Amino acid sequence: MATAGSDRLYRADEGRTEQGPLVTGCGRRIDVRCLSLGHPDRPLSRIALDVGEDQGGEPGVWAALTPDEARGLAHLLLQRIGATDRPTEAGPHDGTA
Structure with a gap:
């Protein structure tokens, strides 16, 4: 999808997963x-x-x-997943002993 402004081009990539x-x-x-984002000859890529x-x-x-911010977010998510997956003294999060 592409829409043109007065002096810049905004394009969302149609290539979804x-x-x-x-x-x-x-x-x-x-x-x-x-x-x-930006002109086709010098686009700014974002996630x-x-x-x-x-x-x-x-x-x-x-x-x-x-891209660096997306990597940082992915890193934080993976850290939190690891912390959530670890059983605590009270037992695993799924309620089993």
Whole structure:
């Protein structure tokens, strides 16, 4: 999709992943895609993270991340996953002993 402004071009990459968006347990759709901003000869590339509305219709949010910011977010998510997956003294999170 491309729309032209007065002096700049904004283009969202149509090449989404074949998996489509992630749908969370609360019904929010999280879509990740590539964006190219600026003139075609010198585009600024970004990774767009689009968190859609929830089941109750509350609006979602989006962020356009640089590749380094996206890597940082991925690193933080993986750290939190590791911390969440580790059993605590009370036992694993799935309720089993």
